[in-house]
Amino acid sequence: MTFASLDTKWIVALALAATPGAAWAQPTAATAPGEPRSAGEAQRNDALEGVDLLRLLDVEVSTASKTLETLDDAPALVTAITAEEIRRWGYKSVGEALQHVIGFYLVDDHILPNAGVQGMTGGLGAESGGIKVMIDGRSVAFRTTSGNWLGTELIPLSAIKQIEVVRGPASALYGADAFLGVVNIITLSPEDIPFVDGTVHAGVTKDHPSGRLDVVGGWSSGRFDMMISAAGELDDRSGLEMPRQSPAPRVPTYNEGRVDAQNLERLSGVVGSRIAFRDPSRGHHLALSAYWSGFRRGGDFAQWAQLTGGTDASGREAGTVISLQQRRVALDGLFQLNRELAFAVQGTYFQGGVLPGDRVDVAGGWYYIERRMAYRGVDASAELRWVPWDRFNVILNLESIYDKEDLPSFRRISKLTGEAFGSPERERLSAELVDVGALLSANLKVLDPWLKLTGGFRYDRHSKYGNQMTGRFGATSHLGKAVVAKLLYGSAFKAPSPYLLYAEPLVPGDVIGNVDLRPQRIHTVDAEVTWRPTAWASASTSVSYSQLNDKAEFVPRGINQTAENLASQTSVFWATRAELRRGDALGGYASFETVHSTRDSGQVGYQADLVGPAMVAYPTWVARAGAYVKLPSPSSLPLELSTQGIVVGPRRAADASILENGRSFDLPPYLLWNASLVARNLWVIPGHETTVALRAKNLLGATGPDPGFSGFEYPLSPREVFLELRHRY
Template identity: 25%
Template sequence: MSISTPSPAQVAKRKIRPVVLGVVALFRAFQAQASDATDLSQLSLEELLEVKVESVTAASKRSQLTTDAPASITVVDREQIQHLGYQTLADVLRGVRGFYVSYDRNYSYLGTRGFSRPGDYNSRVLFLVNGQRINDGLTEGALIGNEFVLDVDLIERVEIVRGPGSAMYGSSAFFGVINVITREPGSFRAGEASFEGGSPGYYKGRISLGHRWDNEVEFLLSGTLMNRDGWDSLYYPEFDSPPGSNGRAIGLDHEEAQNALGRVAWKGLSLEFGYVNRFKQLPTAPYESIFGDPRNETTDMQAYGRIRLEHQLENEIELVANLAINQNDYDGRYAYSDAGPAFPGVPVLEYDNSRARWIGEELLVRREFWERVTLTGGFEGRQNVQQDQFTFSKDPQFNTLSDTRSSSLWGAYAQSDWKVIEPVTLSLGGRYDQYSLGPESWNPRFAGIWQALPGTTLKAIYGTAFRAPNAYETYYTDGNNTQKTNPDLKPESIQTYELALEQQLGKHFRLSLSAYRFQAEDLINQIVDPSDNLLVYRNVDQARGQGVEAELDARFGNGWRARLGYAGQSAEDRQASVSLSNSPRHIVQGQLIVPLWTDRLTAGIEGRYLSHRHAGNDIPSDPQFVANLTLFSYQWVSGLELSASVYNLFDRQYSDPTGSELTQRLLQQDGRTFRIKLSYAF
């Protein structure tokens, strides 16, 4: 018997064959799907009216078709959240084309268009809940992990509006606006209870009550408790030397959160509140605190409330009045072996607290003229009545920071959507903002939207945006121990050009393509001042970026859904002509929802690829590929939903770049975890 070695051609053929067969199988499945002609025609009229119309409200502060909006839009709906097993808003955004999230075992940091700066608590994207700003009054950022103000189970859809939005929203709408829409009270039978458990030591319980009466009064009340024991042991090689604990943080990954949401509404009048309190232990020893000390922890609380009145006058003028209050409390504790120059050699537990509260009011007026022009105008004011930061120790007793201040801002905006000729709409808008802490800012947005053919929309968009320096960047210091103030910060600014194509392909497919270019000035970045080795925020960077984004959406009548997204981007420091840190060149995301047994059992598969990122000092992370699998079933018993998810299905090791507050430049992320969830509607 002779053993022959296969030729390279034969090896290549053997490798390619299963791929070709897989592609053929997929193609045949597509063909079979494309031949069905079911879709909406199978629904009764009443069922048809339960189908949500795909529209967006965040782009122009009014409901409009995504194809009519002056921006590139993605909408993630509740069906995708359920079927893909998303646990947090960060999970939702990880699946959106061009977006990526880094996690440092405390907070989740959003990146988009190749831009995610260290020390930025998501202040370059504006976050809304039902149209209400929830970015805090101190960092101007928003938290999107388990510390997000809403339980993800209460989300009806998430609108992602790319590009500058300061022309409507003012500061922070730098790279985009994300509007989270909650479920309608009328979508509940009477109530819903859910329980989920998983790894590592994770459980969550929720109870929600909601109802809508015939007289149009509706209410929703929901509460959630979440606990995550975390990993027993996390290894950090940077601390694998005495006097550390051999690089192992033992039992320091605990997290717990409580959420509440309430809403009462009658016709155009609504009252809403949201609340979250999240506690997290810190295994990473940030800000040079003692590694392995169980006292390193943070607690973040956010509460908001708002009253909103929408009224349509007889002359077709639409009025919206909004009054809101938002509170963010942060309590951090960090253990140090040395209290600093005043108490050299004395160990200390440092308290790092902040209290931020703002009150905001907005009046919006809208009217349609000559059935061709929709004019929207408004005034917005915000009083940061509390922007307080404290750093102190109780034993020994000392204060290193006690900064109490307040500030205010106001802005006026207008937008005109003008249908010039039948298939062409021009959207012209702008906003003027005046801050008590800084200079004024004026930001326009121009968009031309051409419905070239039925199913084909072309958009050309130009806009600018700004981000005012926040009180944290400007005034935070821990007594010049590790970080110092910089009252001379200026606002950041960005201008963006974008071309977008949205193309319906037959009944089942939709293609979105966009190409953009941005140029950002005076970017605020946390750096180490070489003169004293202290962290400080400075207007040091100018960045430019360009990229293309593509997304193919497929939806079939039998519940089969798929989305494939790609973003190719290049973001670099203009002065040094080097790539920005934490900026992947390529992102590929894919989601597939497949009915396995009618619509009662589905499989949701998600894959995500990020090319390597560097952590600011040329240390690159490996490219990451993460896949998740969720089986979702409902209505086996009336009102019962059951899902089982495996995250990081192939247990791939990957790392995220971190900010300069951590010694670790790359932080390893979770391996394979699972979750089982049971939900019952009563």
């Protein structure tokens, strides 16, 4: 097979994107092709307030197989976080919600958090690139780094219907970046869109004032609906201290001797819109959506140099600032050919890059670096779904992704003169990356509900990496009325990001690109058993075995470091969870997980002996618990108390810290504790609901630290206390 020219691929991708209608890629759970549903049926998928576990089972997910099904039937280890749970626990971002999901561990460098899953992490600068994050089935990655933004800048929380989280490889459904897991954010369906629903936060982060605004509004009338949403946040974590466990932080001479950060101000924003036409009688829809998101964050814990904020020796303002943006415009649609056959296409134009004000201060202190990077492209797909009867369906999907990258470059700017100096900036070059994928998937209920089988494979042809084949197979069985068992297999590949391929080192010791880097590959087998003895209680346990090959590890190249496919890693992960829920009166959950992981670094000599085969930068165990209870109070002032805690076990430091320290060392366990006091269903304005909450995050002020990847460790996010006011018209 030979590739057509990249120009041809660009034309094909644009043509698909312009096709009237668009891929059904989960614009809402109620619009899956081949399964038209009545309004009453769709209503039961709403974020339910005051539900027990039995009714929660009616919450359906589509991410596990691109088919609407209950959590028990979904052929994956899947967690659904509803809008009500987001409000109940007071999550401020999708990243915070993922902290409380089994199998996930997030390390926050105070710029972009990095999510690890079941013992696997992405390492330096991964930015949660090991998972695929989607909004309504469309990737939201920052393409240059393949990273995912998980803060306020991702999506307004008020626009979310539910978050579907799949643990384990899913490239057979979603392509290259669905490596360790998938997070699919489902936005509000038409019947859920409020006229206006706004939330305001005002409080204190450490010793600094903070604020947040989150609003959604729109209308739904017959066949048309519209939704506009926006969110913004400003806080400041300055004052956090460099952890004493850090063996070799690179601090500028003008801040020598300091241990506290002075430059951790964070500004985030996102704006989104959607307008749609729907014909329920025929099962058609057409939706146009657009998003812009961006952030500006102080980088006192950035990888290039630390504690750069404040003023330099000459009294000039100093400090690394990371400032990025991205935007997307998408067209989605569905054409129901008949009761058995549905056709859908989807097209997304994406673009992103550096915003003005982005700068990297270096340890020398007398100059800073301006970065240049940008990307744009098109992701388009066409999908055919055949449902000959209610126990069997087949999905055929064709996808093409075109990504044009302006290769990273930079220039050095003198603080004294404001002029560029030194070596000339690299000539503005670009690279074009094209991936064409074909998916075939089938679901069969052999003995409904006793046995359901799922299988499929995906073939990808990449302009740089050649052929990639991934597969998935699963069996789900209801063993009586109270027990559900799952046995699953999945494989995935992780294509190197353009950053790892083409990066230029900004400072000595930074990453330099490796154009010969190959995709990483993973195979995972999962087994899960869930027991639901009553409508208000459940328990589950699961075990996973993963084998990661061609793992990219950073190794020295001169005075810098580069990624090479040297290592392999094996992980065995076990988790258990119990939950009870008695409507609004009370509820709670508890979970425990542990992982045993070993790796072969693929290296020999002093460095390999010092680092050894043990898992690094991931806790050996994590325990979580949460509870809520309705307090005795007047009917006009209903009060609810909720609390959540996470205990993170010991984590071995990352390779860079071990090498700088001269010996291996572990970071101590810590406890994160959050609490909320909420007064909901207040009718301050007749006919309009108001909610008031007092919330505290990291109530005990735990400092961690969490593992860094550049010879220093990260302090935890500081204590936050804020008042929340939500009003719904």
